[in-house]
Amino acid sequence: MSVRAGVLREGRGRCAPRLVSLVSLVSLVATAAGCGGSGGPSGPPPERAALAAGTVARVGQEEVHEGTVSRIATSQRIDATAARDLAIRDALFASEARSRGASNDPDLDRRVSAALARRLLHQLLAEADRLGPVTDAELERVMARRWLELDRPxxxxxxxxxxxxxxxxxxxxxxxxxxxxxxxxxxxxxxxxxxxxxxxxQATRPFEDxxxxxxxxxxxxxxxxxxxxxxxxxxxxxxxxxxxxxxxxxxxxxxxxxxxxxxxxxxxxxxxxxxxxxxxxxxxxxxxxxxAQSVPLEERRRLVRDEVVWGRASAARSKLLEGLRRDVLVDRSAESLLALVPIER
Incomplete structure (x- = not known):
């Protein structure tokens, strides 16, 4: 067997889970234990049942959602059926990895936590963007910093x-x-x-003395x-x-x-x-x-929008972090304990 771009290519005699249509939204429950070796008996057929809207398959306790399939299809430029196949196989191997204790790796936990944190920041940014156009108050705050560029007397x-x-x-x-x-x-x-x-x-560049x-x-x-x-x-x-x-x-x-x-x-x-x-x-x-040099008002709003959206997201992040920190407990002897932690340089 060889693995390439998240796809397991199965040899002859391996059983592959049968796939369901995106439109029908039926369930596929497959387990690795049900597949026999070369020439062996095949496992039980996958169960079919109605699933919640947006869910295209279920692998044990793992659910495969339409959004996941769409992202895979877009990034790898394949059709929806092939993308769903990849998502189901990933879910199968992820489930097996957890059953074997692979998810108990501290380094994996750290990477997952970091990925989730970045995902949350992206969500905060998207929420900030949905708040709409730059307000007068937001523009005024930015202009206090960028007047030289946008409204210079x-x-x-x-x-x-x-x-x-x-x-x-x-x-x-x-x-x-x-x-x-x-x-x-x-x-x-x-x-x-x-x-x-x-x-x-005459100066050869702006603000040259x-x-x-x-x-x-x-x-x-x-x-x-x-x-x-x-x-x-x-x-x-x-x-x-x-x-x-x-x-x-x-x-x-x-x-x-x-x-x-x-x-x-x-x-x-x-x-x-x-x-x-x-x-x-x-x-x-x-x-x-x-x-003097002045940029028209609506052009200013366009030019500062990215900065305003980042500012909104940053403010939301700070507010969220302030609330979450209430749940943080640090051992009184943390400083002395941290001093003993080995760090590779």
Whole structure:
């Protein structure tokens, strides 16, 4: 005998269980013990009886269902009769394996448990899909994460200098810092005018930070200002939205007062008035306004549907697991016992 793709090819003299029609839904009860050897007597004929809807055969206590036959026929590209034959033979051998104790293998138990767990997760996913279209609330939650891709506002790319100042600085110290910041603004005003005559280099990929020559000119102008003992920080920043979100894949936020001041600048080279924040006093020069990009609402729903369905299934999984964990008991000495478990590496 040889086994190939789940099919047992029987030699001459072996008895094969007689099959029944899918349409008639009658029972076939067969046992391996009823088959004689080569030239021996055949076993008793299979019993026939009405079965429950959807059940096409019964082998001992094993039932063969229409869905099983359909899946076998589809996956192996065979007709329903041949598929039913395979399902019945699998059931026969499975029953015999259990009678011989083959099902008592711990490794088999683990594999069966893992397969059942995966099957349950697939069912949860199917149930989540049947809940219907993406709701407004679900879309809003996804948009909070994917706004950069689906609904990106206009951004404002800047270079700035900040005179660092503690939030609890006294009035005299704050006044000195503002004097330094005004000197910085005067020093960078010509840089802003220069920026209007020099186009910003074009990026070759989305969100790329190119080497804008105005940044070097800005830094050089700031370096020439008397700092009066204050720390001065110069930074070229990613575009920021009017509400403070940084327009870049890694995200981030800027303080609202800075973002508002940046969004008030209209053209490349425009210079802000002094902008106080919790970090100190800033002077900002606009380098570029990045355009808004928005995907139509219904297209957004289509694009986020898979993510929403997975989110629904994940939430159902977590809720189910939380309820099931109430039935878990762990021995108090489990940690010490687990430390003794041999693990192959």
């Amino acid at each position: 206009e951004g404002f790319r800047t270079v700035h200098a900040v005179v660092r100042l503690a939030e609890n600085a006294d009035a005299a110290t704050r006044s000195r810092a503002e004097v330094v910041a005004r000197a910085i603004r005067e020093a960078v005003l010509p840089v802003g005018k220069e920026a209007r005559t020099i186009a910003r280099p 190119v080497n804008d020559p105005i940044v070097a000119s800005f830094r050089s102008a700031v370096d020439g200002v008397d700092k009066d003992g204050f720390e001065i920080v110069v930074e070229a920043l990613a575009p920021v939205t009017a509400d403070g979100r940084l327009v870049r894949p890694e995200g981030g936020m800027l303080v609202e007062s800075f973002a508002r001041a940046a969004s008030a600048l209209e053209a490349r080279g425009d210079t802000s008035p002094l902008v106080p924040t919790s970090y100190g006093v800033h002077v900002i020069v606009l380098l570029e306004r990045t355009p």
